[in-house]
Amino acid sequence: MSAGWKLSAFAPKRVVQAALLAHDEIEEWDYDLVISGSEIAEDRPNDWVLEGWYPRRPRAAQKQAFASLFEGKVPSITIEKLPDEDWLTLSQQGTPPIRAGRFYVHTPDYPPADNAINFAIPASQAFGTGQHETTAGCLEMLDAMKARGIVARRIADIGTGTGLLGFAALALWPYAEATASDIDPVCAGVVAENAALNGVTPGPERGAMTMVIADGMDHPLLKLRGPYDLLIANILSGPLVELAPDFGRSVSPGGSLVLAGLLAGEQEQAVRRAYRRARFRPVARLQRGDWAILWFRRRHSYGR
Structure with a gap:
């Protein structure tokens, strides 16, 4: 499978969460551009990264769409080429399973949990x-x-x-x-x-x-x-x-x-x-x- 590309922007938790919410409001989104946000490390709960995964080299339209998710000053955005692997699976590796009550929600590349x-x-x-x-x-x-x-x-x-x-x-x-x-x-x-x-x-x-x-x-x-x-x-x-x-x-x-x-x-x-x-x-x-x-x-x- 051809390599994909990743856009990344590091920002405080509240900024990334606001960007995720802005993404959810957009109806005419390019759904090849997969968006996810997460904390950088468990010991740094307020330091987050917004990532965008794209199957082709991002052009000006994708860069602008990614940047438009931020209000005010846009954080520095880096763009990198991914290895020749399934770019969507790589993107989902940044999406860990969640537990909420008895529910366990995971992407298909994670196994189900017992007693959930x-x-x-x-x-x-x-x-x-x-x-x-x-x-x-x-x-x-x-x-x-x-x-x-x-x-x-x-x-x-x-x-x-x-x-x-x-x-x-x-x-x-x-x-x-x-x-x-x-x-x-x-x-x-x-x-x-x-x-x-x-x-x-x-x-x-x-x-x-x-x-x-x-x-x-x-x-x-x-x-x-x-x-x-x-x-x-x-x-x-x-x-x-x-x-x-x-x-x-x-x-x-x-x-x-x-x-x-x-x-x-x-x-x-x-x-x-x-x-x-x-x-x-x-x-x-x-x-x-x-x-x-x-x-x-x-x-x-x-x-x-």
């Missing part, structure tokens, strides 16, 4: 590989909800990316009807591939997952299959605030809502205000890094 719910998700296909703290936090929250006795029969995963959170919810509630959606058409193929890789059945039946392309809840099937007693949305704080009324209409009374993609602090407070107005009450919160993951329940019409 395993998912193999190829790196950097779409947002939601498990590496981002918001996705890992959602997995942890779903596992905690199951442990507290939550029952889910109709599940929606809005902004699914790779399909991972929908797969995880089905693993915990295997007799549920699951519907996943994303605004990016690329995700339909990604979810189908990952479903096959992880033995998840596609389709409308219980224990299976249906995928649609939609902006928020704007799809006939999403409306038809609701109301949901578990809705997951790991997107961004702005869209979460905008979608609060739609989610209020889409979650059944007493149903659960898991929200992520929001920074602790001002973003979290804005989201909390929006969902209080939409008649949700907070149940639990966890934080991974700078990111908050929130669990709400829909108030009954007679509740206060």
Whole structure:
């Protein structure tokens, strides 16, 4: 296989995490340019590197795309030619497995773990590989909800990316009807591939997952299959605030809502205000890094 190329930029943790989040927001991305970020060493938790892996020599367009992920001053970017090996496998070597509750998420070149719910998700296909703290936090929250006795029969995963959170919810509630959606058409193929890789059945039946392309809840099937007693949305704080009324209409009374993609602090407070107005009450919160993951329940019409 021909050699690939790698772009690298060293920066503080918060800068690299902001760049990863910026990448997740871009719809028209060159998906041959695989992006990952990680700490340089365990004893240097605030020193991170953003890496871009490309199968050909990066041209001005790829360099500009990589640099555009940084706000303000762009760190120094180095470009190096890789050995004559599978460049994608090399890129995934920088994507270690993660544990979140009972879940173990790994790229296909890592083996599954014992005594865990395993998912193999190829790196950097779409947002939601498990590496981002918001996705890992959602997995942890779903596992905690199951442990507290939550029952889910109709599940929606809005902004699914790779399909991972929908797969995880089905693993915990295997007799549920699951519907996943994303605004990016690329995700339909990604979810189908990952479903096959992880033995998840596609389709409308219980224990299976249906995928649609939609902006928020704007799809006939999403409306038809609701109301949901578990809705997951790991997107961004702005869209979460905008979608609060739609989610209020889409979650059944007493149903659960898991929200992520929001920074602790001002973003979290804005989201909390929006969902209080939409008649949700907070149940639990966890934080991974700078990111908050929130669990709400829909108030009954007679509740206060």
